[in-house]
Amino acid sequence: MILCQPERIQQMVAAGHWGTRTLWDMFITNVERTPNQEAVIDPPNRETFTDGAPRRLSWAALFDEVERLAAMFHRHGLRRDDVVIVQLPNGCEQVATYLACHRLGLVVSPLAAAYREHEIGHALRTTGAKSLVTSARIGKHLHGEMMAALRTSHPSVQTVFVFGDAVPPGTIGVAAELASAQPLGDMRVYAAGIGLSADDVVTICWTSGTEADAKGVPRSSNEWYWQAKGTVDAVDVQPGARLLNPFPLVNMGGMSWAFVGWLIKGATLVQHHPFDLPVYLQQLREERIDYTVAPPAILNLLLAKPELLQGIDFQRLKRIGSGSAPLSPLMIDAFAQKYGVEVLNYFGSNEGAALCGSAADIADAADRAVLFPRPGLAGRPPWALQINNIVQTRLVSPDTGKDITEPGQPGEMRIAGPTVLTCYYNAPEISARSFDEQGYFKTGDLFEIAGADNQYLRFVGRLKDVVIRGGMKISAEEVEMLVASHPSVAEAAVVGYPDAMLGEKLCACVVLKPGQSLDLPTLTAYLQDHKQVAAFKLPERLMPVAALPRNPVGKILKRVLRDEAKSGA
Numbered sequence: 277m278i279l280c281q282p283e284r285i286q287q288m289v290a291a292g293h294w295g296t297r298t299l300w301d302m303f304i305t306n307v308e309r310t311p312n313q314e315a316v317i318d319p320p321n322r323e324t325f326t327d328g329a330p331r332r333l334s335w336a337a338l339f340d341e342v343e344r345l346a347a348m349f350h351r352h353g354l355r356r357d358d359v360v361i362v363q364l365p366n367g368c369e370q371v372a373t374y375l376a377c378h379r380l381g382l383v384v385s386p387l388a389a390a391y392r393e394h395e396i397g398h399a400l401r402t403t404g405a406k407s408l409v410t411s412a413r414i415g416k417h418l419h420g421e422m423m424a425a426l427r428t429s430h431p432s433v434q435t436v437f438v439f440g441d442a443v444p445p446g447t448i449g450v451a452a453e454l455a456s457a458q459p460l461g462d463m464r465v466y467a468a469g470i471g472l473s474a475d476d477v478v479t480i481c482w483t484s485g486t487e488a489d490a491k492g493v494p495r496s497s498n499e500w501y502w503q504a505k506g507t508v509d510a511v512d513v514q515p516g517a518r519l520l521n522p523f524p525l526v527n528m529g530g531m532s533w534a535f536v537g538w539l540i541k542g543a544t545l546v547q548h549h550p551f552d553l554p555v556y557l558q559q560l561r562e563e564r565i566d567y568t569v570a571p572p573a574i575l576n577l578l579l580a581k582p583e584l585l586q587g588i589d590f591q592r593l594k595r596i597g598s599g600s601a602p603l604s605p606l607m608i609d610a611f612a613q614k615y616g617v618e619v620l621n622y623f624g625s626n627e628g629a630a631l632c633g634s635a636a637d638i639a640d641a642a643d644r645a646v647l648f649p650r651p652g653l654a655g656r657p658p659w660a661l662q663i664n665n666i667v668q669t670r671l672v673s674p675d676t677g678k679d680i681t682e683p684g685q686p687g688e689m690r691i692a693g694p695t696v697l698t699c700y701y702n703a704p705e706i707s708a709r710s711f712d713e714q715g716y717f718k719t720g721d722l723f724e725i726a727g728a729d730n731q732y733l734r735f736v737g738r739l740k741d742v743v744i745r746g747g748m749k750i751s752a753e754e755v756e757m758l759v760a761s762h763p764s765v766a767e768a769a770v771v772g773y774p775d776a777m778l779g780e781k782l783c784a785c786v787v788l789k790p791g792q793s794l795d796l797p798t799l800t801a802y803l804q805d806h807k808q809v810a811a812f813k814l815p816e817r818l819m820p821v822a823a824l825p826r827n828p829v830g831k832i833l834k835r836v837l838r839d840e841a842k843s844g845a
Contacts, residue, residue: 277357277383277477279494280698285475293666293694294498298474300378302539303339311336313516314544317563318367321555326411327440331368335542338372343460345376348453349407350463352435356381356470358406359480361399363387363423365414366525366549369439369450373409374525374535378478380463381470385480385492386526388748389414389550393808394758395482396426398489402702403480404432412440415550420444474498480701481527483626484742484751492701493626503528503630503695504536506663510620510632511567511595513541518592520559520568522548528626529747533569533597553577553584561587569597571747572604573777575619579610590615597622600747600779602735605642612641623648623735627710628696629689629719630667631733636660638732647732651693656731667693670716671723674739683725686736690716741834743772743780748812750782752834755815758807759784762799764792769824769832770815773841783841784815787823794818817841 288294306315315338318330333341354360360382364370377384385403387396399405408427412420420438424447427433436447443449474497482490495503511533513519519538523530525547538545546563548556553574560568570578575598578584596611599622611617621633621644631648637659638644649659652668659665671680671687680687696717699707711717720740726732741752752770759768767787772780788794796818803809819841825833 277494278473278475278496279477279701280475280496280499284698285498288498288694291694293502294474295501296474297501298378298472298476298497299478299500299536299539300375300472303342303375306539306542307335307339310516310542311339313542316368316371317544317546319547319549319555320558321552322367322549325415325549326365326367326413333368333372338368338375341368341372341454342375342379343463344454344458345372345450346379346467347458347460347463348437348448348450349376349382350380350466352407352448354380354382354407354435355466356472357383359383359385359403360407360409361385361387361396361403361405362409363389363391363396363414363419364409364411364439365389366521366530366547368547370525370547371535371545374479379467381467381472381476383477383480383494385482386531387482388524388526388810388812389419390810390812392804392810393422393426395490395810396422397430399482399492400426400430400432402489402492405430406432407435407437408433409437410439412438412442412444418442420447423447474501479531481531481626483527484749484754489754490751491703491706493697494699494701495697499628499695499697500532500536501540501694502663502666503624503628504532504540506630506632506661506695507533507597507622508537508541509663510634510636510661511597513537513543513567515542516544517541517566518544518546518564520546520548520556520563520565522551522556523569523747524549528624529569529600532624557584557588560593561589564589564592566592567595567597568593571600571777571779572598572602572607573779575611576604576607579607579614582614585615590617593617595620599623600744603645605645608641608645621645621648625719625721626697627717627719628693629691629721630663630695632661632663634661637664643727643732647726647734650725650727650731650733651691653731656729663695667691667695668716669733670714671725671733672712674722680725681730683727683730686722686724688739689719689721689723689733691719692716743770743782745772745775745780745782745812746778750813755782755784755813758803758809759786759799759815761807762794762802764788764794767824769834769837771834771838771841773817773838781817782813782815783817783819783837785819785821785824785837785841788820794820817844819844
């Protein structure tokens, strides 16, 4: 499945950005080069959230499992370009499943473990997925039973594969399949003949924006490469480095560096799930970690309680990535001075935004906390990190549509280059309005030019109506429609309010119908039980109002609601 236009492929190849190596090629290189090196490691608390004891797989052992999974998928009728929805916790079988699908030219659509029928149903309708892959349970939720039920209402789904012990009727138990002999010959002949290229779509990840429903972002090996390489270059990841991944391996936050970057560098991937600070610190100590990522609030907490950092080898852990919320200059400076650790500031998106503030390009910690290199700026020396040289940006005034070239004026950042998506999946109208006349993608993020030589960008807000909770982007419109469907609600608006740990939380501002009452537990129970919404989208505040504030043309004044929600937080 190649969705990228031939002329764009030619342009990127001519510029030296894209090539012929697939993610599978990178995997095989590592298997052949370091077969006995540890490739992927399960979380030590695995048995608390899913079936099976924790495992540690070498590249050779991972290859064996990938081959047997690919043979199983092939035997059950999956073929090139079929979409497979995968909802698995971070672990060895998750990585093996992604690679087994890629082996056959299948397109993986990874979903967060928190997704429920509401979100999964939308992904099924959009992709027409042929198969579902999940665990019997993730945490306390029975995902196998949920997927089995979804199959009955979505005719495109032909098979449901379930890892774990309690395999529901009508699904395929992966453990039993892999325990039997797996003839590999037919699968290998098929895989060798499909002619998979680096421009074939590998994944369809999901992103929220102004639209009510999440949008599928297809990416090829070439489109993944630079997004991941930008991170591993910034970190200076060496072959064999040990990476601790606490992010869900389902979108840009985890997939770029902890899956594709892991393949590029032949690293060891140490998985973590769900985020648990004591387990995370245990892994940092015991697994000899060279690089990890953490939200700003966690890094601030660790500095406030230095006893938590005892026993961590900071001779190895020299860099930590962060982002999705403003960083504290004091925090960046303290990690550098006390522990010799550089905290890198990232700004990225599923669609291909890729900004990195590192000491190599922004020496001052105070600047690095809030500024990013301005990619594509003509007439200046190249940035130290290649990613800052190959992405092009422009700032456009939301009011006039004109380019902004002077500091201090907010404008929508628009991006182009090898990291940027080609289109949204099965959404031609949304895709068409997401790019401007020059071919730049409209990010919906507001930046302004900064720096003595106009060489930096500063994030100032969002043009899109999105709340970012713990790094997860949530469409306010989607949640508004769900809240407004409650029988007691006449009108609803959803806004974010500040939270020290998560960055933002959701506040539902509601106008109730005459004579009706509603409290937060009743609303969240309705959304979770009746609308089957992922838990991270549930409002954490309910703010009844007599009327939603509007401007003269009837548009809801969300800044007023945000101020009220903030003052009451």
